[in-house]
Amino acid sequence: MGNGPNDHGLSRRHLGQALDDSLRRLGIEHIDLYQMHAWDALTPIEETLRFLDDAVSAGKIGYYGFSNYVGWHIAKAVEIAKARGYTRPVTLQPQYNLLVRDIELEIVDACLDAGMGLLPWSPLGGGWLTGKYKRDEMPAVATRLGENPNRGSESFAPRNAQERTWAIIAAVEEIAKARGVTMAQVALAWTAARPAVTSVILGARTPEQLADNLGAAELKLSEAEMGQLNEISAPQPAAYPYGESGRNQRHRKIGGGR
Structure with a gap:
């Protein structure tokens, strides 16, 4: 550069x-x-x-x-x-995790069609999916979001205000407690099990975090657990072209007219 x-x-x-x-x-x-x-x-x-x-x-x-x-x-x-x-x-x-699933609207299919594997970055959503942040607390200065107070506030506030964020975090926490594992392991196991994903890029800062993250390789979520996480974190596109109307049209037999 x-x-x-x-x-x-x-x-x-x-x-x-x-x-x-x-x-x-x-x-x-x-x-x-x-x-x-x-x-x-x-x-x-x-x-x-x-x-x-x-x-x-x-x-x-x-x-x-x-x-x-x-x-x-x-x-x-x-x-x-x-x-x-x-x-x-x-x-x-690409960026891909339970909080950010927009690539499923088009990019995942493009990769599957091309025979390309996905290597997601930020699989833990910048720490959100580990239970690191609380609804009524701003990031500490030592965190990535808090290193620049202005940037931290801008990037933190919108996600903090979304009920979808806290519903996803609650689902991850529920499964983690039931399985006796960490929230990070649940989030990583979900990402690794998604279509076209061949590996995930870890962002551990300490040996302890790395050891915990690597434990996700031994965790296989059940069909019910995957379904729960898929449903609660589903992308929310408009009805067309990526929502229900668009899906119905894409799956309709060719030659059916408009």
Whole structure:
């Protein structure tokens, strides 16, 4: 990253320099998974995909993926890679947890169609799904939300005011107590069990938190528990195109007319 015209974006020049710099800093010759952080509207996607295909062929990376792409970004990139015979993307790294399920409206289906795996970040919702925050308390200064008082207040207040937030937290807590595990483990187990999810990105700050998070790998939620969490945390889109009306239309047989 820098202030120069070629110090950002997904151009061949910038990606080539960034990849070589990463390999040099890490002291290695190969990166297993190389991910593009965000869509670049100024660089033709063909240029980006060609570079990534060349990087795979050169042995510098094994696979590549994206982060923060929406459904049409994914579909366009995959179809161009297929048409040109380039190596295809294998992963998407989106925000995804019981509190934030918007990717289910389109992005999950795009990944399933493309055969891409999801690597969710913030699976614990920034600490909300661990029972860290209380309805009538602002974040402490030591927390991520509280490090910048102004930013912390803006990001905390809307979620704190939503009854949906507290209903989800209550459901997670209920299951955790019944199973004798932590709320974090329940939230992580739910995310890991969702369609297309291949792994989750943990954000533990201490060895104790990491050990607790890893315990979720041994937790398999029952069908009833998954159903309870799915229902209480369901996205709330408008009826069309992503709500009930849209689902009915998408599932209707082709040729049925409007």
